[in-house]
Amino acid sequence: MLLVCPATALSEAPSRPQPPTLESCQERFAAWPDDRDAAMCFYQCAQEASAREAVTRALTALEARHPDQGWLPLVLGHVRMLSSHKAAEAPYRRAAETFHRLQQAEGEVLAAINLRAILLAQGRAEEARQWTRRVVEVASTSGRPDLRARALMVEASHLYEVELDLGRAFRVLKRAEPLVFPEGTEGMKKQYLSVMGTVSERLGRLDEASDINARLVELTRSTGDLFLEAHGRFTLANLALRRLEREHVLSDRGRALALARQALAAAERTGNTTLVARAARLTADLLGDSPEEHREADVLLARCLALPETPESQELRLSCLWTRAERRAGVDPAGAIQDSEASLRLASERNDPLYLALALRGRGTVAYRTQPLPEALAHAERAVDALEALRQTQSDASSQAELFATWARDYHRLAGWTLEAGGATGRAHTLSPRAALSRTFAVSERLRARTLLDALVASRALVDAEDTPERRAQRSEVQSRLVAVQRRLLDPLLTGAGRDAALKELQELERRERDLRPVPRQGALEFASLDAVEQGLEEDEALLVFLVGDDVDLTGTSAGGAWVLVVTRAGTRVHRIPERTRLAAAATLFSGLVERRDGSELGAAVALHAQLLGPALAGLPATVRRLLLVPDGPLHDLPFAALREHREGAPLVARYELGVVPSASLWRHWRGDAPPTLGGEALVLADPEWVLGHGESRSAAASRSGIFEEAALLGALPEARREGFGVEEALRDAHMAPRLWVGPEASERALKDADLSRVRVLHMAAHAVVDAEAPERSALVLTPGTEEEDGILQPREISRLRLNGALVVLSACSSASGAVLPGEGVLSLSRAFFEAGARAVVASLWPLRDAEAADLMERFYRHLATGMSVSAALRAAQLEASDAGLPPAAWAGLVVLGDAGLVATAPREEAAPLCGLDPALLMAAALVVLLALGFIARGRWRGGRAPAATRGAAARRR
Template sequence: MIERALAAGAYSLTVTEDLLDVETSLTVGDQTTTVHDPIERHGKQIVYLNLPAPATIRLEVSSTDHRSKVGVAQIEFARWSRTADAAQSQSEQGDSRYSAALVAQSQEHDALSSAAALALHEAADHYRRAGDRHAERLVNYIRGRYAYLVSSDWQAAEKFARAAKDLANQSNDAVAAARADVLTASARIERANELAGPDVKAERAKLLDSSNSLLVASTKIFADARLPIDQVAALTFQGVGQWAAQNADEARATFVAAVAIARASNDAFSEARALGNLAWLDYERADIRSAADEYSRLLDLIEKERQPDLYASTLGNYANCLTMLGDFDRPLQLHTEALRLFVSRGDDALRAKALLSIGDLLLRMGSTRRALETLETSLPILRVLKDQTGIDSALASAGRAAGALGDHERALSFHQELLDRNRGPRMNALARVLMAGDLRELKKYGRAASELKLALAGATELTRANALVESGKLGLARRELRAAADDLLAADRLYADLGLDFPRIAANTALARVRLTAGDRNETLAAADKAIELIRLVRMQSASAELRANFIADQYAPYEIKIQAQLSESTAVGSWNALLTAESVRARLLKEWTTRPVAAQQAEYSETERLLDQLSAQQVRLESQLQTVRATDSQSLRLRRDIVETRARFDALSQRPDDSAKLLAGGVEPKFSLADIQAQLDARAAILYFFVGEESSIAWRITAHDLRQFKLPGRAVLAAATEHLADSLERPSAAAGQKKSFGADNAAIRQLGLLAEDLEPGRLFVFPDGPLNSLPFVALSTKPSSRDTALWLDRFTVSYAPSLALAMQSRRSTKATTHQLVAVVADPIYAADDSRLATSLANNASSGASLRGSTAERFVRLPYSAIEAAAVASAFQSSQVISLTGFDADVARVSRLPFDQLAVLHVATHAIARPDSPGLSALYLSKYLPDGSGTPKNSISSDEIVRMGMRGDLVVLSACSTGDGSKLSGEGVLGLTHSLLSNGSGEVVASLWPVQDSLTAQLMSQFYQSFGESNDAAAALQNAQRQVRDSIGLSSAPVWASFIVRANRLK
């Protein structure tokens, strides 16, 4: 900063740039004037000052260039020598108007200030009258720059550039003339890009040819003058023009040359501009790997605090490239980093773009509902901001998400709007391909074919490949199988040529389905195996467990097709191979976690925990808020947006610190034989193993002597049947009580019950899939019409298991445990009016009809859980029992339990299962301390269970819906039970739905009495369920049928 005392008079304070962009601020008294100019690194800034009296001025010149750039700014103080009443000279008037223009435009950001335009016109006239060609040229050049950069008035930019060139030629200033030519050429390129259609083809070519000639000549002048900054700028525009003229190879070579010159000159700003264009070119040419590498280098050059818009767009482009190449971990981290930056800056525009990118990424990862929620959160902001590109992207992705969720009419509306908004060939073709898919799903095949025909006419290579995949699917729907196969093979070749593995999964999956429909078993297997091979290449190591499991479930289709092809062999070998294929995608996330070192499981991530707490609080607030206001209320929308952002930040942090635990998306071939399985089964034991497909499902039944398979309905039918059985148990009819059967009016329930019809009473190990994870198999009946008991409860000891491979592994590695400690967590303090609080005025404890689950803000005391805790403790020696009840049942004490020494961990509290966000499913503990103050936190989520290593040989979750969660194909149920099994718990007893406090306490008392005698959780639960049913009657069905045993072993 320069501080100087000036006498009264008129001054021109001039700052001339040399290889550096700067901004000038002048302060006189309490008034500060700030100016900058539109010329990169060789501009001139003038602040005209007329002091009526002596004053002290402060002049500050600061760099607005890249922080690594070094240059010079020459400062000149010039006092106009004249008497106070004398007229201003033309030159002084020129400086005055030039200064006024810079001041006016510096206060205007989005348009050309009319005051600035007028002042520049007047300045040019004054300089002309003064005969100052240099100053007149500079003003005309600036007028052209403003017309180009701010007004997008290409013809005006070219007019002022020509005027500046004429003046430069009169002064024999070749460099200034070349700079004017660069401006002229850039304006002509923009004019050419606005011309479309055959009628203007010649005019467009003429504009591009002339601009290229100007830029070639200018580049040589700059090179001869050793001006690399100008040389890089000219080359960059030359590359843009060559690409516009469809000379892709020439354009790429030009951009590469520009990057090299900028790097050799240590000019990060110029390198970033040239590299950004090179990356854009490679992306448009579908050279995605090169584009990803270039965007990665570009991110290192951009100063995100100074260039947030450029940083956001570059980051989004880079992440999109990585995603197309099948890498999801880095994009998630990048988008989340950007979101945090934009939120801290209060930048809604870039915040919306970051949300849009995260939504698109979630969609690719298979987390479809979350993707649609995130995209719908960003879309209203984008509309308000009139971000046309962002709106287009959000519409395309939201339509894909809606279609994936089965709402094809809604998807079509998104994509129709996308088409209506765009006339450009690239986006137009994309919209038509998307619409064709929607129309196919709606069985409007003729319209779909028409849209595809129009799309292919103007598609890029990548969009053409996408169109061919859709054409193949349409051919399958129309049973035009040969044409469908040809289209899909062509699409796969095109993707392979482009170096894109991820979209090849869909192409080969669709091809496998075509081959299966055609009855070609070998070709079906070949195509399905290719899709599976590609899935296995996809890296999914950094996203949260929930996102990884969603991605795996989303790639289930090729395995389903392969299973159908293997079963078509109609032999025992084919049936067993099909089961092995099903097992290869079974519980992959659980297998990953159970093989991790305990130290890694127990690693603490304070930021992750903080985000979890924040997210839980936001979820509870939203749940409470929606009780009284609509989901579209502004406060609700804001809270939903906050939840989306917090979840995105949590996902990016939920990564494991070691590379040894990388999860490949594809399954691992099981290493055991049918004989190995059968050797573990006695004569009265059997396995029921399920694979739930979209159109049909399969059940395998394994006994010690045989293997049988049964065909079942598809996912939707089985999901409806599961809900129907749960409803019939909650509201059992008198007829059901007489027949001692439930849900028998549902064909799928009857079909499932008959799977065990000819089995002798004994033990059943059930390996459910998808919606069957929520089916209470003990409530099935083998003979629905018989008056004799036919319930599985009375015939079989039933336990659930996620994976045969895990069960076999546990069987081989199981050792006799010496754990003897029993921990009981029960009856926490939830309410301020709890009688146990010292500040309580009255005992307002709830009645025995309370459920062990509600909303977190409405939890009431569970009085019977205290009785239950006493019954549990009485079943064991007192020296072995650690009892945490009342105030002691808090997060701090529970987290300090010796989990690695526990034979039994019993938890009787409230719980909330969140199928939409299973990582936030939680056990709720004491909310208050003895002095009436609140505990720091009162919940332990399923993700926190994993990190703290919570486990036991037997874990009993005596709370509502603790066995519920997100039911994913192959993986099982993500939630509390999954986390406990992941930590190595032997068995987990949990409930499938909300349960009544008093009846649950009775069931648990019976359970522990039996468990103490048998040390067999499944048998003890069966005995307790029978006793409660027989003693209470029909009304007890919702409780006894709700509890199940899940285990990682055959026991």
């Protein structure tokens, strides 16, 4: 909730300043009765709970004598807020009307902001919305940047509190940030940090939220603001709990409990019963199971539940009830059920999907521990339904993905419980094994790659009505400005100050571009069922669906565990695998050993094969030769091709073709399309000529520039140029019509202008730069082509290319890697090509060496050109590389994403038998051929490889 409690100009020392006395404030006001700070002195005095009653009487008397002094009722509202929201409403309303009558914009804005918060806390959303509009109107009319910043913060608060749109709230706050820091008042800074900390936490940006709240605590300590200090400390402790739940490092529990106790002590200093109750509940949530801790938790939760039952306290009461229910489950089952049912009733009355999901999560935990498993399943399924409703409140795909990622463990829990109900853990089953598998598969599909699926389904529909020509023109204008700013950032001569300014401008433009995107369409999705997937698989295919959760949660309740579902045309089986934390450590170790290129990864390869694949592969039908992998969590970056059953044995890719799909629903989406026409056009871009850099050293920037510093210093790729010619030759031999663009011709402008609808293969041998912190800045680096382009082809631009079921091959570093969001998957460059319409993408999990990449691609295309599927061609190329003695680092990182069974070229026809011809004629023809070959061989020997001539001929064909 957004509150504005301005501070006086007090000491900036790190220790908390002592509040002024009531007598000193009265003397100060008598000397300067029109001064704002003289009135604010009373608020500082009221920080001591024992002084509040006297301060309230003094302010009431002064307000009666000074009816045109709007700061007096405003400060009275602040003082009453320290004890009761309801009591603060009337003075805030009087202050707003007084300032409005006197045309004092600043006071009116501050009073309206606080009044709006009071109304919202009481559930009076429509009245709060009216005061939000008033704040924005007054601030805009005033023309003051500081009031504009406050209006933006109120707008952001409305977005996340009322509309639950966290993504837009975050971007609105970012627009306010340069208006607040560094020149804003202490009060504005505290207001900004308070709201931004809450929004960041709810989006799952836990590190960012922790930094913000640490700054808030330090600022409030220096200004003596006990209320906001307690709020900041509570949020820090809550973030520590969130991180504990996410990372499952149980040793961090003690630190989180210590932070909760600090938050409770800070709340008690304020005397505010609501703050005390919140901190008490959090502390109880983190206490252990010893008798002493149980007694302490009971006392704390009793304090929490002692609050009067008002709309204002409903949110806190329901969370106290579900916390007490979870703690009582092991000792008082009936009481636990009663508490959790009461919490659920309160959440249902709020009609808020967030709190409904939280209450249902708690109700499910209690049911799992106290009631038959079907009861727990019912509540867990309802929790997932609430999460779907929460997802739909977000107005852009990125925010949907971020928010959804924070709830992935609820899907893992429901999936594991469902398998348990089907007897997978040995517990007496309450579902048939087949029903449990089908329902688990459905839960898995609801979790995975949802925004990508939304985008692909929407691309088949008519243009969104909200995406008007005006909005498209605005997006185009913003895109042009983005290019101009990025061209500046790519200049190695840009100074540190200029670079910082350009980065700030870029961030603002990126936020505007995202706000102008069409709202994601939802509700028309049909997830793939297990029956449909089984029927859609070929006899030689198996789909391996991984669900990688934790074994238990912080209460000791089953968190679902980790599983692999093995789906074939003949049926589906399920096997238990190690939980997430164990797999994350093992996968990281394996990838690190692969990078060493010394064979030290063999032991880890065998261990992971046994843990992930051993039982799954042992039961596969003998006909299976292609594995379609649906990874989860730490498995997204795992090079499955290099796993092996024995140290001396062959790698997995020797036995199976491999393909990676984000979800079974997306796999069916691609498979459901009509098979592409074989042959046709191909487009090959190789070794783009980077021309923006000046080739000079650059000064160090004051802030991180990410991909721009890296891109500006990239060199040529001579082996990529050789690769391009080899790809062109292989595709021409496969009766395709390839176009080869190398050097300056391999430009961003040319690619965007090209008609790609008939292109069946798009090959790009170029540099890639990946920014895991800002995935939308990742890029393939091309020649710009015009002054209107910057040469860095980013996801927002890639997704607007119009591919029609093409195979895209990204011979570029880390083009299949990037930030991993739980559930959503990898935010990679490859993903953007799927949004553009690609049917399959071949890309790399890690950096590629130039010569090794060129050789591997030569092998791949040699097999692809014979009519092999993409996965078969890649398997053959990887086996050749392995047989040639190359380490897994040289070949195992290349993966097929999407439709691994795609065939891009027509099979080569065998020569017809020469039946009935005269043997003498055959011998004569053979002699002519041999003589011709001799002349050709002599010509090649004399001229060597003649790279310039060969490539010149290719250039003329372009």
